[in-house]
Amino acid sequence: MSRKLEGKIALVTGGAGGIGRATALAYMREGAKVAVADLDGAAARDVADEIVAAGGEALGLAADVSLSEDVEAMVAQVVARFGRLDIAFNNAGIEVEHEPLHKTDEAMFDHLMNVNVKGVWLCMKHEITQMLRQGHGGAIVNTASVGGLIGAPRQPIYGATKHAVVGMTKSAGLEYGRKGIRVNAVCPGIIRTEMTERAIAREPRRQQYIDQAHPIGRLGEADEIARAVVFLSSDDAAFVLGHPLAVDGGYTAR
C-alpha cells in the first residue's frame, strides 16, 4: 500500500511528548522525513533517535517557539539538513492556568499568549516564507483545542489562545490557499498525555469530569490525533482549507 507522505519533509514542534511525538512517529510511518523540535532538545533528540531506530530519517532539535531567533534557526536547520520543508505541525503549547480568572495574573497571561499564540504565528511566518521560496505549496496544521471552539471553564486565557489559533488558521488559510499552502487546525478533546496527567495529579477530582466529558465515553489517545493530523497534512485533504477539525469524541457536538 502506498504511503501518504512518501518523501515529504515534515517539522513537528512540541515533538518531544504527547500529541507531538505520536504525530512525528505517524509522519515517519507514512514515509516522511521528520524534524522533531521541542523546548527540551534532549527529549526531541530521543524521539528523533526512536524514528531512526524504526528505519526512518529524523533530526532532533531544541527550539522555544516563543522566540523569533529560535524559530528562524529551527526552519533554517530543517532546510540545511533536508533541503526543504513541505509539512509543518505547529503543536507546541502549554496549559498553565489553574486559577479562576480573577486570580490569574499578567505574567500567566503573557506566558500563555507567548507560547500558544505568538509561537504559532512565528512558526507560520517562517515556515510560509520558506514554502513560498520553494514555490511548491505545503501543508500546515496548527494545534488548537476544543477550547478554541467552545468556552473552557476555569481556563479563559488558554481558551482565548486556542480561539486565536483557530482565527489565525482561518485567516492564513484564506491568504495562502491560492499559493498551494493549506493551513488547517486540529482541535483535540481531552487526550491521554503528560499534560492531562499533570492536570489530574494537581486536582484529582478532575478525573471524574474527564471521564464523563466525551459523549463517546472515554479519553482520546495521542495516536488518534496523530491520524487526523496525517490526514490534514496529506493530499487526502487537498480540498480542506482553513478548517478547525474537532477530534474530540463528540465533546463539541452537544
Ligand code: NAD
Ligand atoms: P505535552 O505537555 O505532553 O507536550 C507538549 C510539548 O510541547 C512538550 O514536549 C513541551 O516540552 C513542548 N513545549 C512547551 N513549550 C514549548 C515552547 N515554548 N517551545 C517548544 N516546545 C514547547 O502536551 P500535549 O498534551 O501533547 O499537547 C500538545 C498540544 O495539544 C498543545 O498545544 C496543547 O495545548 C494541545 N491540546 C492538548 C490536549 C490534551 O488533552 N492533552 C487537548 C487539546 C489541545
